[in-house]
Amino acid sequence: MPANFTKERVRKIARIAESEGRKFDFILLKNATEPHLDLSFFFITGLEAGLFEGCALAAYPDGETRVYSSKLEEQSALKGGKRFHVTTFKDRNNLAGLLKKDLSDGGSLKIGINSNELTHKSFEDFKNIFPEAEFIDVSSAIVRARMIKDEHEIAAIRESAYIASRVFPKLLDNLKDGMTEYEAAAFLNSTMQSLGAQGPSFDTIVAFGENSAEPHYSPGSVKLKKGQFALFDYGAKYRRYCSDITRTVVYGKASKQQREVYNIVMEANQLGIEASKIGTKAGEVHKKVLKFIDATKYKGRFIHSTGHTIGLAVHDGAVIHPAFNGIIEENMVFTIEPGIYVPGFGGVRIEDDIVARKNKAEVLTTASKEFIEV
Amino acid sequence: MPANFTKERVRKIARIAESEGRKFDFILLKNATEPHLDLSFFFITGLEAGLFEGCALAAYPDGETRVYSSKLEEQSALKGGKRFHVTTFKDRNNLAGLLKKDLSDGGSLKIGINSNELTHKSFEDFKNIFPEAEFIDVSSAIVRARMIKDEHEIAAIRESAYIASRVFPKLLDNLKDGMTEYEAAAFLNSTMQSLGAQGPSFDTIVAFGENSAEPHYSPGSVKLKKGQFALFDYGAKYRRYCSDITRTVVYGKASKQQREVYNIVMEANQLGIEASKIGTKAGEVHKKVLKFIDATKYKGRFIHSTGHTIGLAVHDGAVIHPAFNGIIEENMVFTIEPGIYVPGFGGVRIEDDIVARKNKAEVLTTASKEFIEV
Numbered sequence: 035m036p037a038n039f040t041k042e043r044v045r046k047i048a049r050i051a052e053s054e055g056r057k058f059d060f061i062l063l064k065n066a067t068e069p070h071l072d073l074s075f076f077f078i079t080g081l082e083a084g085l086f087e088g089c090a091l092a093a094y095p096d097g098e099t100r101v102y103s104s105k106l107e108e109q110s111a112l113k114g115g116k117r118f119h120v121t122t123f124k125d126r127n128n129l130a131g132l133l134k135k136d137l138s139d140g141g142s143l144k145i146g147i148n149s150n151e152l153t154h155k156s157f158e159d160f161k162n163i164f165p166e167a168e169f170i171d172v173s174s175a176i177v178r179a180r181m182i183k184d185e186h187e188i189a190a191i192r193e194s195a196y197i198a199s200r201v202f203p204k205l206l207d208n209l210k211d212g213m214t215e216y217e218a219a220a221f222l223n224s225t226m227q228s229l230g231a232q233g234p235s236f237d238t239i240v241a242f243g244e245n246s247a248e249p250h251y252s253p254g255s256v257k258l259k260k261g262q263f264a265l266f267d268y269g270a271k272y273r274r275y276c277s278d279i280t281r282t283v284v285y286g287k288a289s290k291q292q293r294e295v296y297n298i299v300m301e302a303n304q305l306g307i308e309a310s311k312i313g314t315k316a317g318e319v320h321k322k323v324l325k326f327i328d329a330t331k332y333k334g335r336f337i338h339s340t341g342h343t344i345g346l347a348v349h350d351g352a353v354i355h356p357a358f359n360g361i362i363e364e365n366m367v368f369t370i371e372p373g374i375y376v377p378g379f380g381g382v383r384i385e386d387d388i389v390a391r392k393n394k395a396e397v398l399t400t401a402s403k404e405f406i407e408v
Numbered sequence: 409m410p411a412n413f414t415k416e417r418v419r420k421i422a423r424i425a426e427s428e429g430r431k432f433d434f435i436l437l438k439n440a441t442e443p444h445l446d447l448s449f450f451f452i453t454g455l456e457a458g459l460f461e462g463c464a465l466a467a468y469p470d471g472e473t474r475v476y477s478s479k480l481e482e483q484s485a486l487k488g489g490k491r492f493h494v495t496t497f498k499d500r501n502n503l504a505g506l507l508k509k510d511l512s513d514g515g516s517l518k519i520g521i522n523s524n525e526l527t528h529k530s531f532e533d534f535k536n537i538f539p540e541a542e543f544i545d546v547s548s549a550i551v552r553a554r555m556i557k558d559e560h561e562i563a564a565i566r567e568s569a570y571i572a573s574r575v576f577p578k579l580l581d582n583l584k585d586g587m588t589e590y591e592a593a594a595f596l597n598s599t600m601q602s603l604g605a606q607g608p609s610f611d612t613i614v615a616f617g618e619n620s621a622e623p624h625y626s627p628g629s630v631k632l633k634k635g636q637f638a639l640f641d642y643g644a645k646y647r648r649y650c651s652d653i654t655r656t657v658v659y660g661k662a663s664k665q666q667r668e669v670y671n672i673v674m675e676a677n678q679l680g681i682e683a684s685k686i687g688t689k690a691g692e693v694h695k696k697v698l699k700f701i702d703a704t705k706y707k708g709r710f711i712h713s714t715g716h717t718i719g720l721a722v723h724d725g726a727v728i729h730p731a732f733n734g735i736i737e738e739n740m741v742f743t744i745e746p747g748i749y750v751p752g753f754g755g756v757r758i759e760d761d762i763v764a765r766k767n768k769a770e771v772l773t774t775a776s777k778e779f780i781e782v
Contacts, residue, residue, distance in 0.1 A: 067723045068610065069443035070525060083626035087723070106712050109622050125731060149529040151444060154521065155547065157528040173529065217602055224598025228591055232626065236442065237607050248483050252457035252606065338480050349441045349461070357499060 039186060040117040041097030043078055043179065048095035051146060051175035057095075058146030058170050060137065064090045064156040072151035073274075073346040074176050079118060082273050084110030090129060091118075092137055100136065102129055130163050138164070146172035177351040181343055182365050187275060188389055191344065191367055194231070194272035195387045195398035198279045201225045202401035205266065209285060209408050215240040215253035218266070226270045235269035235276035236348045246282065247381040249338055249373065260286035263380040264408075269348060276348040278369050279399045280385035283406040295374050295382050296405050298330050302372035303384040303403065306340050306354075310388060310395045312364050317356030323372050332374045341369040344387060366390045367398075413560060414491040415471030417452055417553065422469035425520060425549035431469075432520030432544050434511065438464045438530040446525040447648075447720040448550050453492060456647050458484030464503060465492075466511055474510065476503055504537050512538070520546035551725040555717055556739050562763055564649035565718065565741055568605070569761045569772035571644040572651045575599045576775035579640065583659060583782050589614040589627035592640070600644045609643035609650035610722045620656065621755040623712055623747065634660035637754040638782075643722060650722040652743050653773045654759035657780040669748050669756050670779050672704050676746035677758040677777065680714050680728075684762060684769045686738050691730030697746050706748045715743040718761060740764045741772075 044061075051058060063078075065071040065086050075081075075091050079101060089111075090102040099118035103111035111120045121136070123129040137143070143164060147157065150173040160169065183191070204225055205218065219238040226234060240253040246265040258264060264285050269278040282299075284292050302323050309319045320340040327336040341354035344367055352358040354368055371385030384403055388395040418435070425432060437452075439445040439460050449455075449465050453475060463485075464476040473492035477485035485494045495510070497503040511517070517538060521531065524547040534543065557565070578599055579592065593612040600608060614627040620639040632638060638659050643652040656673075658666050676697050683693045694714040701710040715728035718741055726732040728742055745759030758777055762769040 066524065067721065069445070069721070071443070084624050106623055110624060147528065149532065150440065150527060152528045153524060154526045154528045154531040155523040155545075157531075158523065158545075171529075171532075216604065216606075219607075220598045220601030223601060223607065224594045227594030227597060230590060230629075232590075233593075233597065233608065233611050249480055250458050250484060255604075347441065347443070 038097070038117050039080060039184065040078055040099050040114070042184070044093040044097045044099055045095070047172065047175050047179040050178050051172045054175055056146070056170050056172050056175060057144065058172060059094075059139070059144045061093045061146035061148070061172060062090065062137070062160060063148055064152060064159070066153045066156055070153055072148055074148050074151060074180065076274055076346055077180055079114050081110060081114055083113065086111070088126065088129070090133065092133070102132060130159070134163050143167040144170055146170050148176050149173045150177065180345055181351050182363055183345065183367050183389075184365070187345065188365065188367065190273040190275035191277060191387065192398050194235070194270045194275050194277035195279065196400065197226050197229045197231050197270040197272060198268060198277045199399050199401040200229060202266070202281055206283065206406065206408055209258065209264065211258060211260070213258045214255045215242055215245070216255065218258070219253045222266065222268045226268070231270035231272055232274070233271050235271045235278060239265070239267035241265045244378055244380050247375040247377050247379065249375060249381070249383070258285055261289070262286070263292065263382065265381065265383060267383065267385065274346055276344050276346070277387050277399065278344055278348050278385065279387065279401060280371055280383045281401055281403070282382040282384065283408050285408050288405070288407050291379070293405060295332065295376070298327065298332060299372055299374055299382045299384050300403060300405070302326050303370055303386065306370035306372060307386065307388055307395050307397065310362050310370065310390055312362055312390050312392065314362050316352065316354045316358045316360055316362060319362070320355045327372060327374060332376070335374045335376055336372055337375060338373070341371050343368045362390045364390055364392065412471070412491050413454060413558065414452055414473050414488070416558070418467040418471045418473055419469070421546065421549050421553045424552050425546045428549055430520070430544050430546050430549060431518065432546060433468070433513070433518045435467045435520035435522070435546060436464065436511070436534060437522055438526060438533070440527045440530055444527055446522055448522050448525060448554065450648055450720055451554055453488055455484060455488055457487065460485070462500065462503070464507065466507070476506060504533070508537050517541040518544055520544050522550050523547045524551065554719055555725050556737055557719065557741050558739070561649060561719065562739065562741065564647040565651060565761065566772050568609070568644045568646035568649050568651035569653065570774065571600050571603045571605050571646060572642060572653045573773050573775040574603060576640070576655055580657065580780065580782055583632065583638065585632060585634070587632045588629045589616055589619070590629065592632070593627045596640065596642045600642070605644035605646055606648070607645050609645045609652060613639070613641035615639045618752055618754050621749045621751050621753065623749060623755070623757070632659055635663070636660070637666065637756065639755065639757060641757065641759065648720055650718050650720070651761050651773065652718055652722050652759065653761065653775060654745055654757045655775055655777070656756040656758065657782050659782050662779070662781050665753070667779060669706065669750070672701060672706060673746055673748055673756045673758050674777060674779070676700050677744055677760065680744035680746060681760065681762055681769050681771065684736050684744065684764055686736055686764050686766065688736050690726065690728045690732045690734055690736060693736070694729045701746065701748060706750070709748045709750055710746055711749060712747070715745050717742045736764045738764055738766065
């Protein structure tokens, strides 16, 4: 990790913003109340502990960064060492006064904001504190800076994916008749944590039988029965970084159709990984995968994007779909997760986390993708 | 539960907004990417499953509500039955077109927005879709409507608090020498889930020894040793509603000072619960608790608010502190959580979830608060 990655990351945002014609005097970020925290606050500071509700951050194009921390989070903020300067505030008004005093320069400021993760209320506060300022939306530069990971970030996601992967065989050993979806979800979450995860990176999905046909299903008290699909979509958070994996198995003996659907999704997954070459348009990766599935009798049954970038957020800014008009770049980390969903029958999704590398993608999720009858 | 609580809840928001001089033609909510979802979307719809990223909702003062759902979440959206109308959109542009077509009335609209949970980017989108509209910030009406719970909401929080409470004695049975903070956190989370929780309501805090002096500490690989404080701050999510409990014990034989600190915090906790009478200013409850602690030799060691409202968010809008200029109202649900933090020694916090009721507060967190040496 670079001696001062805060400086490096801020400079990267500034460089990209400048290339987009969005020069700023400083970026101003503010967290609202959980869950409305700006994850870029954590990207820049690298702080691994703490919530920092109501706290702010100002970062200059040369990389100098000032964190404004509530008294409550002061000890956590000081863990940043020399990466940034910490000022402690007592309350909201005190923070407003400090920002005005420290950051005003008498002239007309150009303040960069992250409109993706700033609440409209916090924006109104900024306008009150700096009535003369021009606000420049640098959210696209922030998304781009966060999209291409440094090796310190990739190491955290790799560990996060490794934790999730090691949980899968343990899960298979523990599946049993009559187990409920939420018991299986509890097993996944607790095993991830006992392996060092901070927690799950999103609400774990466990779907048995025809529930697996609903991509964003929430687990319930449905019980596992022989002959059913069992779909597990889960991930770990490690040093705030997310992994996101899906595996689908058949509990008991599989039918011919279950095996057929699985094999198609499996081929689509491999096709997606192979297509994820540096320089390829993200939309092209999706089109290839979609075309492949649509050439089977399951045409129209793949109903979401092929993937999404992951990082501090489980959906970290871009999708592997034509809705994102960008290319695969070196050190982008994203999911490849084709699926086939047949209402009344069930669904299969196979999801991996990969890093785009010079020769071929590095697959971080190492859990088996063989067709498994438990 | 009322036949159509969506209608009741929207009408409640409209009534409060009108009393604040903020009449609107309709409220427009929009979710961004997780975690930037507007929890009021779930307050109004009551939808228990699904993420609804990028989805929107329009609600009229008479209670009529329209949900705009992505194709991906359509099945989850339809679970609202007849409470609201569901329209499915294909992509962002399609959604913008549908909103414009359905909601424009040719005149100059007054659109209510929830600036607390709306990203600034989504607000800019609204301005593009409805360039002639006047936007009225109704976030304070939404906060107030959500602050006073209906019995359907209280039942969910009661179950959530009951799950968290039942986990505590199981935890005590499982504490052992050398157990790490994150192993204890994993135990708490998994036991909550096996009792029916959707997941933890926030990142579980487990702090051993002097780490307990840091209120927002994140668990690490520190091992439990005899004679240490062990602080557990955790909660369950049940039907999206949060509980939030803290218990502190001594592992092994307690010192005189540990017992002394515990007893002061325990008295402060009881004082806070008793002071939480309907009609009392929230700030007065905090002042009483603070005054009590500051009259001991631990003056200055209680460094946060006495509590906060809970609901769909673990910090659900108001604090039990003079920063919130409101009174305790019937059916407000909030925490009472005094603490004493002594750097280098450790800290004690005892936190309960309570409902303000006519005679005296109903305490939802039933786990023992006796001084416990494990």
